[in-house]
Amino acid sequence: xxxxxxxxxxKVFPDGTRxxxxxxxxxxxxxxxxxxxxxxxGKSTILRMLAGLEEVSRGEIxxxxxxxxxxxxxxxxxxxxxxxxxxxxxxxxRQNLGFPLRMMKVPRDERNERIAQVAEMLGLTPWLDxxxxxxxxxxxxxxxxxxxxxxxxxxxxxDEPLSNLDAKLRVQVRAEIAALQRRxxxxxxxxxxxxxxxxxxxxxxxxxxxxxxxxVGTGRELYRRPANVFVAGFIGSPGMNVFGARLHRGExxxxxxxxxxxxxxxxxxxxxxxxxxxxxxDEPLxAGLRPEAFSPAAKGSGPNRVRVxxxxxxxxxxxxxxxxxxxxxxxxxxxxxxxxxxxxxxAGRMAARLPAAGAPPAAxxxxxxxxxxxxxxxxxxxxxxxxxxx
Amino acid sequence: MNDRVPDGAVSTRRRVTALAMxxxxxxxxxxxxxxxxxPILFMIVASFKxxxxxxxxxxxWQALLPxxxxxxxYADVFERVRFGRYLLNSILVTGSIVAGGLVxxxxxxxxxxxxxxxxxxAVFRFVLALMILPLQAIxxxxxxxxxxxxxxxxxxxxxxxxxxxxxxxxxxYAFFLGMPRExxxxxxxxxxxxxxxxxEIILPxxxxxxxxxxxxxxxxxxxxxxxxxxxxxxxxxRPLPLAVATFRTLPPLKWGDIMAFAVMMVAPVLVVFLVFxxxxxxxxxxxxxxx
Numbered sequence: 001x002x003x004x005x006x007x008x009x010x011k012v013f014p015d016g017t018r019x020x021x022x023x024x025x026x027x028x029x030x031x032x033x034x035x036x037x038x039x040x041x042g043k044s045t046i047l048r049m050l051a052g053l054e055e056v057s058r059g060e061i062x063x064x065x066x067x068x069x070x071x072x073x074x075x076x077x078x079x080x081x082x083x084x085x086x087x088x089x090x091x092x093x094r095q096n097l098g099f100p101l102r103m104m105k106v107p108r109d110e111r112n113e114r115i116a117q118v119a120e121m122l123g124l125t126p127w128l129d130x131x132x133x134x135x136x137x138x139x140x141x142x143x144x145x146x147x148x149x150x151x152x153x154x155x156x157x158x159d160e161p162l163s164n165l166d167a168k169l170r171v172q173v174r175a176e177i178a179a180l181q182r183r184x185x186x187x188x189x190x191x192x193x194x195x196x197x198x199x200x201x202x203x204x205x206x207x208x209x210x211x212x213x214x215x216v217g218t219g220r221e222l223y224r225r226p227a228n229v230f231v232a233g234f235i236g237s238p239g240m241n242v243f244g245a246r247l248h249r250g251e252x253x254x255x256x257x258x259x260x261x262x263x264x265x266x267x268x269x270x271x272x273x274x275x276x277x278x279x280x281x282d283e284p285l286x287a288g289l290r291p292e293a294f295s296p297a298a299k300g301s302g303p304n305r306v307r308v309x310x311x312x313x314x315x316x317x318x319x320x321x322x323x324x325x326x327x328x329x330x331x332x333x334x335x336x337x338x339x340x341x342x343x344x345x346x347a348g349r350m351a352a353r354l355p356a357a358g359a360p361p362a363a364x365x366x367x368x369x370x371x372x373x374x375x376x377x378x379x380x381x382x383x384x385x386x387x388x389x390x
Numbered sequence: 391m392n393d394r395v396p397d398g399a400v401s402t403r404r405r406v407t408a409l410a411m412x413x414x415x416x417x418x419x420x421x422x423x424x425x426x427x428x429p430i431l432f433m434i435v436a437s438f439k440x441x442x443x444x445x446x447x448x449x450x451w452q453a454l455l456p457x458x459x460x461x462x463x464y465a466d467v468f469e470r471v472r473f474g475r476y477l478l479n480s481i482l483v484t485g486s487i488v489a490g491g492l493v494x495x496x497x498x499x500x501x502x503x504x505x506x507x508x509x510x511x512a513v514f515r516f517v518l519a520l521m522i523l524p525l526q527a528i529x530x531x532x533x534x535x536x537x538x539x540x541x542x543x544x545x546x547x548x549x550x551x552x553x554x555x556x557x558x559x560x561x562x563y564a565f566f567l568g569m570p571r572e573x574x575x576x577x578x579x580x581x582x583x584x585x586x587x588x589x590e591i592i593l594p595x596x597x598x599x600x601x602x603x604x605x606x607x608x609x610x611x612x613x614x615x616x617x618x619x620x621x622x623x624x625x626x627x628r629p630l631p632l633a634v635a636t637f638r639t640l641p642p643l644k645w646g647d648i649m650a651f652a653v654m655m656v657a658p659v660l661v662v663f664l665v666f667x668x669x670x671x672x673x674x675x676x677x678x679x680x681x
Binding site for chain 1: 570575576577581591
């Protein structure tokens with residue numbers, strides 16, 4: 001077991017691509033940290049630098065307090081699970097599991113004992129004499145995990161290990177990985193682009209974009225208090241609705257936020273989270289509302305009720321996701337992992353998560369929604385979250 | 391007026407056309423196969439015929455059918471020349487080129503495909519350029535060089551110049567390039583150094599490339615004629631292609647014996663090909679090269 005520290009790490013590839021910029025991250029002993037971000041954000045490069053498969057251009061990587069920048073992979077005491085598992089195709093499961101132990105010159109008896117132990121733990125005992133191509137996707141994944149576990153490394157590095165599994169198996173293996181890590185308490189760095197994986201697995205989640213760390217925190221923190229509009233849009237599905245806003249003084253302890261023809265009342269205590277109220281008033285800001293901040297409301301006007309026109313809807317069984325034309329100017333979100341095309345399509349649209357009661361509304365239907373402004377998050381025009389004390 | 395042809399008639403016409411096309415294809419392929427197979431069949435059949443019947447029957451269909459089977463031509467060959475010696479020379483020379491070449495060329499291909507070193511691209515381009523250079527173009531300077539080294543009339547002079555082979559290097563290069571890099575990376579993380587990774591992970595995975603390289607190199611050098619002719623004079627080191635040429639001029643002229651000699655010379659090629667054929671096809675396919 002070990003700590004992992006990255007100190008202002010940069011990675012510049014020979015073609016000039018800057019994959020990682022000034023990354024600093026501390027992973028305490030035994031923690032499960034998930035690196036998450038859209039494709040090309042540098043998360044796999046970070047993992048490869050930790051493993052020693054890529055050189056660090058600038059900065060320092062420390063494992064258990066010792067700089068490993070110049071150590072080859074075999075001397076770092078890390079174990080890695082690759083996206084495609086990278087099992088040795090000509091070796092049996094037993095030989096695959098035993099290979100790292102053989103390289104460590106572990107005596108044969110001990111080797112066999114450890115292989116048996118890991119195989120038992122992962123339910124691989126019946127398949128020990130099979131070759132990888134004779135196994136199912138899930139079994140292969142477990143062999144790859146076993147090969148990493150058998151050496152009892154200081155750090156586990158997992159590079160999108162579930163991406164080749166079907167949806168059902170992914171959920172099952174995800175739970176298995178979480179349980180294994182809890183049992184072994186080995187420091188783990190896990191890379192994924194899937195935010196559900198990130199939120200469910202990680203003690204902490206580090207969100208990356210263009211090689212830069214955007215925020216690191218528990219899943220709950222990222223969801224409730226995103227550091228910027230990128231994290232707000234990336235975490236959550238659909239992401240947070242972020243729109244241009246201006247606050248005005250209302251009556252008593254409340255403030256007004258214009259929402260098209262409607263007005264939203266925001267209580268002072270909500271704004272207190274975001275800094276001095278006087279600094280926020282009449283300033284151009286960005287406001288964020290999660291899709292679940294909306295709920296169905298009776299027709300007619302009332303406090304924090306808005307009328308919207310449905311653009312499209314997704315019925316998920318237990319809930320409906322409603323997309324409606326935004327009555328306010330949406331902030332351009334290049335934030336989701338789904339790709340640029342979808343971002344453009346959703347420009348000017350907001351999402352609301354509503355309980356499924358009857359058939360989902362059809363396009364062009366008009367709905368009245370109540371808005372819970374207690375969940376409002378405010379950002380400055382640069383997209384940085386406003387916090388009290390900032 | 392209705393010009394429509396009934397559906398049944400259309401499908402029948404289509405079926406007949408398809409059948410005719412298939413028939414024509416088979417006919418062309420059969421003729422081509424006969425053209426290729428006939429000389430080989432003639433060689434094998436003639437080698438088992440009494441010598442006096444080989445030439446008279448050569449112009450008729452009987453050339454391809456054994457009339458009276460005899461092995462006396464084969465016995466003749468062994469009586470008239472030291473066939474065993476020539477065969478041994480050929481096996482030694484070609485076998486050494488193949489075995490040594492596999493080591494040299496696989497390592498070169500791996501270094502070019504996988505290791506990062508200064509000048510790698512330049513060396514790779516040089517290797518590519520060498521692929522189009524025929525032996526005849528460098529035979530004279532090579533002859534001069536090996537003579538200066540005092541290698542004439544040895545096995546060494548027939549082996550060493552051909553160990554490194556641009557085609558085989560390229561074949562290995564293409565194969566290693568297509569291999570998932572993660573396998574090597576996994577091995578390195580698992581604690582294996584470059585050498586161990588090569589021996590334990592890469593090479594066992596590269597059997598098809600080895601088979602393809604072994605066969606192509608064997609075919610390339612088993613029948614090599616010009617170079618041994620230039621650098622050897624003594625029959626103790628001369629290989630089969632030179633021996634068959636000499637044998638043809640050895641009186642009395644016996645076509646049955648010559649055919650028996652030829653059959654025995656070609657047989658090892660067939661054996662090698664049949665043994666390695668399965669991997670050869672996979673190797674060529676995996677390396678992305680066409681034959």
